[in-house]
Amino acid sequence: MGIKGLFPYLVEAAPKAYNTSELKRYTGRRLAVDASGWMYQFLSIVRTGAAAENLQNNQGAATSHLQGFVFRALKLLEAGVHPVFIFDGKPPEMKTAVNRARRKTREHAAEEHAEAVATGASSETVYKAASRSTVVTKEHSEHTKELLRAMGLPVVEAPGEAEATCAQLCKEGHVYAAVTEDMDVLTFGSPRQIKNLFDVEGSRARQPKPAHEIDLERVLQCLSYTQDQIIEFSILCGCDYLPHLPRMGPKTAAQLLKREGSLKAVVRAVQAGKGPKGCLLPDEWDWEAAKRIFQQGPKELGSCEPNCAEEAPNFDRMRSLLVEKHQFNSSRVENMLDRLRKARSPGGAASSRGIESFFQAPKRPRLSPPAPPAILASSDPVVIDDESQGLEILEPTWKCPKCTFANDVQRSSCEMCEHPQEAKAWPLKTAVQPIDLDD
Template sequence: MGIKGLTKLLADNAPKAMKEQKFETYFGRKVAIDASMSIYQFLIVVGRIGTETLTNEAGEVTSHLQGMFTRTIRLLEAGLKPVYVFDGKPPDLKKQELAKRYSKRVDATEDLTEALETGNKEEIEKFSKRTVKVTKQHNDDCKKLLRLMGVPVIEAPSEAEAQCAALCKSGKVYAVASEDMDSLTFGAPRFLRHLMDPSSRKVPVMEFEVSKVLEELNLTMDQFIDLCILCGCDYCESIRGIGGQTALKLIRQHGSIENILENINKERYQIPDDWPYEEARRLFKEPSVYADDEQLEIKWTAPDEEGLITFLVNENGFNSDRITKAIEKIKAAKNKSSQGRLESFFKPVVSTSVPVKRKETTEKAEKETVNKRSKAGGAKKKK
């Protein structure tokens, strides 16, 4: 879920903090990507018609592999350097949210059965998407694929978004890419939406800067975290009756959740029993992440051509010619991205421009001195 309604809240109250960008904008940039969210998108969109999905001869779903392979190549061809981060063990506080999601999938499965019986195509499409779940096998398949492609993979100790944000805050990557807005709540300096959108090549990337978000909203980071908890997050229920705009108004007026609870009209707004907002706040401020470089090996390598053909063609039924051509694209793209960003080419010019100018000035002065001496010598001879 991420943070409920945060995108609209920022569009209405902090429009300068978000801007549309093209893929090419991030040439040479390292970007941490929330892998599980991307896999979920691929399972829903790639090759799906109703309840039908891409499968291999054994009947195993391959939509996630197709989506991850194609989209990653597109990123590489645009000169990006993706780092995929996978979820680890979820925090205990998230178990209630995960239970809700499970319940919704059970309900959707029942609704899908009815839709199939009646032949309602719209209902079939809607409910089949709601039954999708990213499994351990999906994650393991994509980890194997990415490593064979020579793309770095990080297995987070807990939340992938938190680990992505930590990588960005430490300067190991330029930005974080996900669809869940809680990457901003974890403090990612730059956050990108739609970078992995498989539905269309024309969808622009939406970039958010957390510093501009805070400036536009006139909030501190602690107040922004409280705002997100009030809007609704994965770690606890929100206060019934408080939406995004009301939450922003209350935070601006009272400064913190504690002060809001002291002043709120409890008859109008229903506060959940044993509301664990303090623990939710702690999870956003002090998440479980890796910080040691030994645990965060970020290295792009050449693709394992033989391994990719074995895994994709022999084991999962992908077309051999297409995979061979795709491997050539990966190799060409990695050579291209190794050239670095455009501004790096100007650094030597900037550093040497002053000495060159001084040299030209010195040579000019020396010529003028020689000319003056020559004229003076000629004048003496005339005398």
């Protein structure tokens, strides 16, 4: 989940902190990819209807996650981008209650999914239910890591949360940015986040949306926050380690923090009945423990030096895994191997020559922090949060009506399930000029 409502809030409150982006802007860059979000997306695709038969092996086990990771990795390499895939480790103890609640939600969603399939509901309804009920197993992750390593791509197993490891890799200069939909990567201190790089949001919302690069330093400057304050703000908005407070959104959280000066004071105010009407703190709402996780999470790599370097692909190993172990179509696998061979060949798009020169982000002039807003009186009303407005969109793509995978407009069939492109399958995106952060 990440931080509830944080990105829509930044769109309105800190527009200088992000810019619209696209894949080709990261040619020569090394990016840390939070693998968990992709895993859920690809495993949801296999359960959305008629395309499922192309995304399973002969025993009915899903292979969509393997196919999805290969295609995404190939697109990155063909754009000259160097991915480092980060997989979750053991979650913090504080996440146990949240994970238990999510399991119950998945069980309920599984019933909704079965009913939607049985009643012939729309593909969007089936996809939403599939997304909420998808379970990622250890076997799914291990098979994916095995395949990525055969492609010669670096895989890092996080000691804890993948977002924390992404943040630390970015802070230490191993990667340029973290690719993830979870906004808590900023709360963990990642200098840069790339959100929606492959139009994940558009796939969910049936409306194409651009990628965005978010700059943490500018977030802090625009909001007049320190890193400790953005952590407290994120906890109040809603994070993965505590129950979400009712009637509490980012705007409300920001006003309460301005009025009270700290999260500790906000907690006292809410307990005294001075928060939003109907907002009650659950028993043992240990915000201090949650704050420690965000502060210490990026440091959990310790003295371990992660290996972010690419290795030579093992084409025979890839062929064996995909064709023999997971029963992929051999001709399709050969096409994958040809694309990988071309991208990784000397002089190819994914040639690592000179990549070190791209590690450092370009220097940007500092913004002068805006004057801090006036402190609200304790009697001033607190406005309840509302939704953010939509954003402009980029390059043309079309969405497969069978498996919901977003494809390049030039493709005549879906890259994921091979369903032919139908007329007007996805509205064309309007070309826009990327926003310059220094304007």
